[in-house]
Amino acid sequence: MNTSQIALLGNPNTGKTSLFNALTGSYAYVGNWSGVTVEKKIGEMRNKQGKLIDLPGIYTLSPLSQDESVVTNFLVNESFTEILNIVDASQLKRNLNLTVQLLELGRPITIGLNMMDVARQRGIHIDSNQLSKELKVPVIPIIARTGQGCERLNNCIASEEKEMIDPLRLDYGPILEETIKKMKDLIPECNGIPKRWMAIQYLEGNSEMMKQLESSDSELKIIAKEADRTLKEEKVAKSTQHHIADVRDKFIQNIIDASCEVKIHAKET
Numbered sequence: 001m002n003t004s005q006i007a008l009l010g011n012p013n014t015g016k017t018s019l020f021n022a023l024t025g026s027y028a029y030v031g032n033w034s035g036v037t038v039e040k041k042i043g044e045m046r047n048k049q050g051k052l053i054d055l056p057g058i059y060t061l062s063p064l065s066q067d068e069s070v071v072t073n074f075l076v077n078e079s080f081t082e083i084l085n086i087v088d089a090s091q092l093k094r095n096l097n098l099t100v101q102l103l104e105l106g107r108p109i110t111i112g113l114n115m116m117d118v119a120r121q122r123g124i125h126i127d128s129n130q131l132s133k134e135l136k137v138p139v140i141p142i143i144a145r146t147g148q149g150c151e152r153l154n155n156c157i158a159s160e161e162k163e164m165i166d167p168l169r170l171d172y173g174p175i176l177e178e179t180i181k182k183m184k185d186l187i188p189e190c191n192g193i194p195k196r197w198m199a200i201q202y203l204e205g206n207s208e209m210m211k212q213l214e215s216s217d218s219e220l221k222i223i224a225k226e227a228d229r230t231l232k233e234e235k236v237a238k239s240t241q242h243h244i245a246d247v248r249d250k251f252i253q254n255i256i257d258a259s260c261e262v263k264i265h266a267k268e269t
């Protein structure tokens with residue numbers, strides 16, 4: 001038995017609870033995340049290879065609600081060994097937005113590609129091997145409701161001691177790259193979290209990250225404001241947030257083009 005602590009993360013309604021139940025035994029410790037009324041659920045993996053930590057379903061790390069601030073706070077301050085990111089195969093584009101933010105963090109991660117039956121019914125064909133190659137992390141297709149693929153996912157999680165992976169490094173263009181460099185000089189060391197990730201999260205308006213970086217917040221704010229002004233002046237984007245979203249959208253679209261095929265009668269991608 002090892003002591004893996006696996007953080008289960010994904011968008012709302014993607015089958016997180018179904019997968020949690022498929023991977024853990026009947027016993028789950030339930031409490032609240034400290035300071036908030038958001039439920040915290042931790043289950044023992046069936047194969048006893050570690051604990052699965054259920055986190056609130058979110059679309060992005062930037063908190064709009066208590067639920068979302070729990071996740072950033074967890075990623076920055078709690079100890080865990082790897083991430084299990086559940087992704088809805090029938091809503092791949094929307095789901096990959098969170099995945100990109102997790103890949104930028106550089107922690108070991110496995111993707112459970114859920115709702116494969118729904119995707120198929122909608123004429124969406126996903127080449128999970130290709131998707132895995134594009135994202136450079138394991139991608140296991142599953143149907144959490146029936147348990148299909150969950151054994152394979154379980155084996156994949158349990159397979160080896162996880163090492164840090166190279167954080168995904170998107171190019172946010174000269175203005176933001178220069179900004180990120182300046183910010184990194186001001187950001188203090190924090191639990192081995194990449195300073196680049198903290199800078200990007202700060203720039204996209206993650207208020208939990210701003211709270212975390214309180215000590216240098218006033219200086220960071222000036223740099224971030226300057227970047228936002230320059231992006232607007234040079235007509236790169238409407239705002240920093242829009243620019244970051246654009247860069248990620250392009251990256252995600254390329255990945256979808258390379259790994260997905262949609263039949264003519266499909267309703268959506």
Ligand code: GDP
Pocket residue numbers: 011012013014015016017018019057114115116117118142143144145146
């Ligand atoms: P959560 O909100 O992310 O915790 O998702 P749930 O586990 O509650 O699942 C939301 C709904 O999707 C439930 O009705 C599940 O039965 C259903 N569901 C979960 N996984 C699958 C799947 O792979 N295929 C299908 N068709 N339905 C699923």
Ligand code: K
Pocket residue numbers: 013
């Ligand atoms: K639900």
Ligand code: MG
Pocket residue numbers: 016017018
């Ligand atoms: Mg749930």
